[in-house]
Amino acid sequence: MRKNTSGPRFKALLEAANITTTGFAKFWGTEAQNVHNWYTRGVPAYRLEEVARLLSVNSDWLKTGEGTKESPRLQNASNGDTFDAQAIRGVYTVIDPNDIDLVFFKETPLSNGSGKTHVIQDPDQSIRLLRAQLDQLEVRHSDAICAQMIGNSMAERIEDGSIVAIDRGLTQVVDGEIYAIEHDGMLRIKYLHRMPGNGLRMRSHNSAEYPDEVFRPAQIEEQRIHILGWVFWWSTLSKRRPVVPFL
Template identity: 55%
Template sequence: MKKHKCGPRFKALLKEVKITPSEFATFCNVEPQHINNWYIRGVPYPRVEEIARLLSVNSQWLINGEGPKHPVNGQAPEQADKLLDTQEPREHYHVCIGSPDIELPLYKERPKALGSRDTHVVKIPGEAVRLPRRYLERLEVEPSRAICVPMVGDSMSEKIQDGSTLAVDCSLTHIIDGQIYALKHDGMLRIKYLHRLPDGALRLRSHNRSGYPDEIFSAEQIIKQNIDVLGWVFWWSTLNKQRPPVPFG
């Protein structure tokens, strides 16, 4: 886990607004010892934005002391205790108060217009997927850069079943050969193993290789066909397709 030299600033902020480690730990769904550890080691990277927002300071200032301490239109730190009850999370994801979970927005492939065959990948209003916060922290995934998408089709079975939900880290678009990525291909949502090839070419590989042969795109084709990597797939759900029969039922 990445650490920053923000421990002293974090500790001073809690003292300034008269919030005890136990009180702040309860709100953040962690043990009080975690808060004390943050005093020494710094706030874990995936939670810097959240903690800075709660304490009404700029995240960059919290990380390294650089730049203005408070947002231009933000509240002063003495108001941070009120923010624990009133402040709304960032639009991109939702911190579930009183729960160890985080809600990530759901994106799906949809027609660009009614009756159109052209599609694009868009956020679905009112739909979200809950994931344990610890999953993201373990992999150093910043919640504000994560989304969820569905798996459509059997090209990645048996590893990822049709209908599974996947979580994507949109900050990781640099291709590591053999990793699974979500990508947009002329507006179509695709999930594939990616491999870089010479001259800027790209190979898309399915887990179900018997039914889906490798696809190779040149650098020119990547541009022409609007192939764009959304991010690295770091989690997926799998649901059995059929309930087993009950014997002697």
């Protein structure tokens, strides 16, 4: 495994974009000391993709210094206190003062021909939500993403094809809440429940067709079950248009 030496490159990117440690920490929603620690310890592995996307660089280059590096596009806004959201579209975009444009993730086949899938960002799609809706639920804007419900396992609550919004900042399981999960590259939307011994129960709303699934810790690791975040919003269209009588 290649060593994470991202600290100096991360620091240099901020300096090149004229972003202070305090400014980045405020945008990220953390303490300045945490960001300062990344300069020496490196950006945490679970944050590398997000930070690289935010700073418009290749995550492999950020981690190791190898491969292609793109020019950073993150800049300070004119007030010196927040960032120009249009310059960081990879995280979220402010369309107007009341709206947030969230990035869209999708399940797509791997390019190696294995028939397996993985969950990646779709740069051609985004979903607009009201800023007030996120703020009301204390969802940090940069943690919010969208995806599409696939299948009828959550019908009648979340129909096939519905768009869901996911808070990546809440991955701790609260029994009975709905979460987005990446399960060996497959995107799944389920109720989650904790089980004794750090196990996990997945439950479908359409329980008649989709019985509960229980996973032991070893199975969670073997099957690469990763909680993407809490599902806090979804759109569901009616299955049919009503027929107006007497016409």
